[in-house]
Amino acid sequence: MAEWFCSKCKVAMAEVDDIKLTYNEVDLPEAPGLRCPQCGTEFLLDDYVTGELKSAEEMLEGK
Numbered sequence: 001m002a003e004w005f006c007s008k009c010k011v012a013m014a015e016v017d018d019i020k021l022t023y024n025e026v027d028l029p030e031a032p033g034l035r036c037p038q039c040g041t042e043f044l045l046d047d048y049v050t051g052e053l054k055s056a057e058e059m060l061e062g063k
């Protein structure tokens with residue numbers, strides 16, 4: 001995996017797996033992503049988010 005850098009601090013972001021998500025005011029399970037050790041900004045890994053939001057959407061729509 002390529003290194004990611006915080007756009008604000010220009011420091012390498014740490015890989016974490018406890019990023020909290022909400023989607024349409026629904027709490028989703030903690031997700032893997034990246035957190036800036038300096039400012040605490042969190043980013044999700046794009047493809048994970050896409051899959052997770054999709055399944056949450058399908059769940060909410062009862063599909």
Ligand SMILES: [Zn+2]
Nearest residue numbers: 006009036039
């Ligand atoms: Zn930062």
